[in-house]
Amino acid sequence: MKQKQYAPMSVAEMAASLYAAEKGFLDDVAVEKIGAFEVAMQQFLATSHKPLLDKLNVKGDWNDALEGELKAAITAFKKQSAI
Numbered sequence: 001m002k003q004k005q006y007a008p009m010s011v012a013e014m015a016a017s018l019y020a021a022e023k024g025f026l027d028d029v030a031v032e033k034i035g036a037f038e039v040a041m042q043q044f045l046a047t048s049h050k051p052l053l054d055k056l057n058v059k060g061d062w063n064d065a066l067e068g069e070l071k072a073a074i075t076a077f078k079k080q081s082a083i
Contacts, residue, residue, distance in 0.1 A: 009042075010053070011057055011060060012052075012055075012056035013042050013053070015056055015070070016045055016053075016070060016073075016074065017038055017041070017042070019070055019071075020038075020041065025075075025078060036083055037081070041074065041081075044073075044081075048073070049069075049073040052066070052070065056070075
């Protein structure tokens with residue numbers, strides 16, 4: 001995972017990126033577009049699913065409910081994404 005200098009990702013952002021990669025959400029994304037996909041996904045989550053990111057950052061408790069919310073959020077992003 002590569003982060004931009006002076007712009008580190010939060011725990012929730014890292015969790016979302018790693019989850020997307022681990023669970024196959026990137027399987028149909030061209031390698032050269034993965035960076036753009038990650039940026040767009042992070043922006044989508046920050047604007048449309050901020051309470052979820054806040055829960056992950058504050059509590060950090062990984063459980064089935066949080067995983068379900070994250071999966072639904074990334075699935076929603078994939079459906080509307082052109083990447």
